[in-house]
Amino acid sequence: MNTITQTHGGARIGAGRKKNSGKFKEDTKVMRVPVSLVDQVKSTLNVYKSQLKSDVEVLESDSNAPSLSIPIFSSRVQAGFPSPADDHLEDRLDLNKHLIHHQEATFFVRAQGESMLNAGIHPGDILVVDKSLPAKSSKIVIAVVDGEFTVKRLHKYKGKITLKAENPEFDDIVISEGNELIIWGVVTSVIHQYA
Amino acid sequence: MNTITQTHGGARIGAGRKKNSGKFKEDTKVMRVPVSLVDQVKSTLNVYKSQLKSDVEVLESDSNAPSLSIPIFSSRVQAGFPSPADDHLEDRLDLNKHLIHHQEATFFVRAQGESMLNAGIHPGDILVVDKSLPAKSSKIVIAVVDGEFTVKRLHKYKGKITLKAENPEFDDIVISEGNELIIWGVVTSVIHQYA
DNA sequence: CATTTGAATAATGTTACAATATTCAAATGA
DNA sequence: TCATTTGAATATTGTAACATTATTCAAATG
Numbered sequence: 399m400n401t402i403t404q405t406h407g408g409a410r411i412g413a414g415r416k417k418n419s420g421k422f423k424e425d426t427k428v429m430r431v432p433v434s435l436v437d438q439v440k441s442t443l444n445v446y447k448s449q450l451k452s453d454v455e456v457l458e459s460d461s462n463a464p465s466l467s468i469p470i471f472s473s474r475v476q477a478g479f480p481s482p483a484d485d486h487l488e489d490r491l492d493l494n495k496h497l498i499h500h501q502e503a504t505f506f507v508r509a510q511g512e513s514m515l516n517a518g519i520h521p522g523d524i525l526v527v528d529k530s531l532p533a534k535s536s537k538i539v540i541a542v543v544d545g546e547f548t549v550k551r552l553h554k555y556k557g558k559i560t561l562k563a564e565n566p567e568f569d570d571i572v573i574s575e576g577n578e579l580i581i582w583g584v585v586t587s588v589i590h591q592y593a
Numbered sequence: 594m595n596t597i598t599q600t601h602g603g604a605r606i607g608a609g610r611k612k613n614s615g616k617f618k619e620d621t622k623v624m625r626v627p628v629s630l631v632d633q634v635k636s637t638l639n640v641y642k643s644q645l646k647s648d649v650e651v652l653e654s655d656s657n658a659p660s661l662s663i664p665i666f667s668s669r670v671q672a673g674f675p676s677p678a679d680d681h682l683e684d685r686l687d688l689n690k691h692l693i694h695h696q697e698a699t700f701f702v703r704a705q706g707e708s709m710l711n712a713g714i715h716p717g718d719i720l721v722v723d724k725s726l727p728a729k730s731s732k733i734v735i736a737v738v739d740g741e742f743t744v745k746r747l748h749k750y751k752g753k754i755t756l757k758a759e760n761p762e763f764d765d766i767v768i769s770e771g772n773e774l775i776i777w778g779v780v781t782s783v784i785h786q787y788a
Numbered sequence: 789c790a791t792t793t794g795a796a797t798a799a800t801g802t803t804a805c806a807a808t809a810t811t812c813a814a815a816t817g818a
Numbered sequence: 819t820c821a822t823t824t825g826a827a828t829a830t831t832g833t834a835a836c837a838t839t840a841t842t843c844a845a846a847t848g
Contacts, residue, residue, distance in 0.1 A: 414828025415810040422627035426831075429626055429634060430800060432617035435641060439624060439634055446630060463687035470701035470719070491701055491719070493688040497784065506686050518713055518785050524691075538787060589692065590713050591782040592733060609797025610841040621800075625831060792847070799840070809830070816823070 421447055441542045441580040448547040455508040459494075459501055467492045497587050503530035505583070507540055507549070513568035514538070514549055523590045525549065527583040538585040543571055544578050549585065616642055692782050698725035700778070702735055702744070709733070709744055712759040718785045720744065722778040733780040738766055739773050744780065 418424055431439055448454045467490035498504045509523045517538060519525065527540050535554040541561060542548070550561035550571065559579065561571040573579050613619055626634055693699045704718040712733060714720065722735050730749040736756060737743070745756035745766065754774065756766040768774050 410813050410826075412828095413812065413826055415830075417829065419810065420830045422629075422830095425628050426625045427628055427631055428623045428802075428832090429631065430621045430623050430802095431634070431638065432641070433620050433622055434617075435637065436622055436624065439626070439637070442630065442634070442637075443626065446627070457686040460685035460687040462685075463689065466689040466693070466696065468693065468696075468699055468701055470703060472703045472705065493692060493784075496719075497688060497786070518715060520713060524686075585787060587784055587786040589688075589782055589784050591692070592780060605795075605844050607797095608795055608843065610799075612798065614841065615799045617799095623801090623833070625833095790848095793843105793845085795842100795844100797840100797842080800838085802836085802838100804835070805833085807831085807833105809828100811826100811828080812824105813826100814824085816821105818819100818821085 421450075423450065437578060437580060440545075440578070441582075444542050444545045445547060445582075447545075453510060454547050457506040457508075459498055459504045459506065461501055463494050465492050465495065497526050499586075500528055500530045503583075504528050504586075509549060509588075511549075511568075513563040513565050514551075515565045517551065517564035518590075519549065519564075519585075519588050520590055523588050525585045526587040526589070528586050529583040531584040531586070533581045533584055540582040540585060542578075542580045542582065543573070552581070616645075618645065692721050693723075694781075695723055695725045698778075699723050702780075704744060704783075706744075706763075708758040708760050708763040709746075710760045712746065713785075714744065714759075714780075714783050715785055718783050720780045721782045721784070723781050724778040726779040726781070728776045728779055735777040735780060737773075737775040737777065738768070747776070 420426070445454070445456065449456060470489050470491045505527050507525045507527055509519050509525055510521055512521060519538075525540070531537075533539050533552055535552060537552050538549065539552045539561075540547075540549055541552075543561065548561065548571070551564055553560040553562055559573040561573065561579075563570055615621070700722055702720045702722055704714050704720055705716055707716060714733075720735070726732075728734050728747055730747060732747050733744065734747045734756075735742075735744055736747075738756065743756065743766070746759055748755040748757055754768040756768065758765055
């Protein structure tokens with residue numbers, strides 16, 4: 399070893415990485431998990447990270463929501479539109495009941511990208527997702543692929559799984575051996591709010 | 594220490610605890626988890642354990658369990674969603690509360706035509722309509738024109754009122770002296786349900 | 789032959805460690 | 819003087835190692 403003259407840098411106090419500068423911005427702990435749940439826990443961590451990055455926003459459904467029935471009309475009614483003041487109402491609808499079939503298994507996700515525009519999903523829309531429904535082919539699903547949160551249409555064909563974007567400008571995701579795919583649930587409805 | 598004469602037991606081969614005799618009946622792995630998710634993961638493990646106990650290997654004890662890199666379409670344990678929100682109660686969503694601001698003045702309409710496709714309104718969608726909001730220009734409104742029920746985007750310009758379709762295949766409706774126009778309310782959101 | 793015992797082995801929670809990532813003042817040089 | 823480069827200091831993070839506890843069951847015992 400020869401003596402290396404220092405050309406830059408130097409010792410000092412107060413150097414070093416900042417606390418909580420990791421991906422979780424908080425302390426971590428090691429825990430032991432059965433192998434069959436490792437992927438699932440990983441996916442949970444990924445969702446959490448995505449939320450921290452505010453890539454996604456996930457909300458759960460409110461089990462204590464009071465019921466509220468509101469009249470619904472069909473726009474087919476051409477004339478003599480019945481006033482909502484009438485008690486002669488066609489029908490009433492409670493959004494929570496109508497859109498949520500399995501309360502415990504339902505959660506909401508706020509859509510981010512534009513990859514599903516042609517499926518009617520716009521950035522900022524609220525997606526209603528049911529974890530208890532089977533992820534059948536051609537359903538729109540919420541998935542985590544290799545740690546990335548995504549909304550795509552699921553296709554299974556001859557054992558090959560593809561997540562299809564519904565916007566020609568976006569690429570489909572073909573799942574192969576090396577990919578980790580976790581499906582969180584099936585999108586049952588989209589809610590778009592106007593400004 | 595004095596020499597203790599062995600009174601029972603003895604060395605032998607094949608002794609020892611059996612493999613997979615732990616609570617999970619499978620190998621485990623340590624992983625690092627942010628402290629705020631530790632409880633959540635623990636409860637996931639607990640659910641898993643209780644399922645193991647009751648199910649007594651109902652599913653995929655050997656069926657195929659392609660858990661190598663392949664999806665957990667029907668993961669046995671439905672984990673809750675992690676939330677970075679401090680108050681866990683606040684990330685529960687009541688659709689009624691979220692979408693309906695003036696309960697008394699709100700009603701639903703089921704959309705019929707395709708004239709508003711580009712505004713994201715498809716046939717069969719549920720429109721949330723608020724009667725109490727001012728029908729400003731550029732808002733999507735529910736209107737009755739000469740007795741005909743319609744959903745269009747309202748435009749007011751220099752005293753001229755137009756109801757614009759949001760689909761090039763449909764004509765706009767220009768309101769003139771002789772027309773009767775009644776605006777029932779402003780569409781605040783659209784809900785589309787997937788089959 | 790039924791009961792007791794303890795050596796062998798696995799599970800499990802925690803700590804330790806090595807490798808990587810990040811920070812930012814000192815060193816440099818323009 | 820000031821912008822850029824550098825590397826010591828410190829944190830993160832995945833995994834291995836460890837200590838403790840739990841379990842198993844044949845040998846020892848009576």
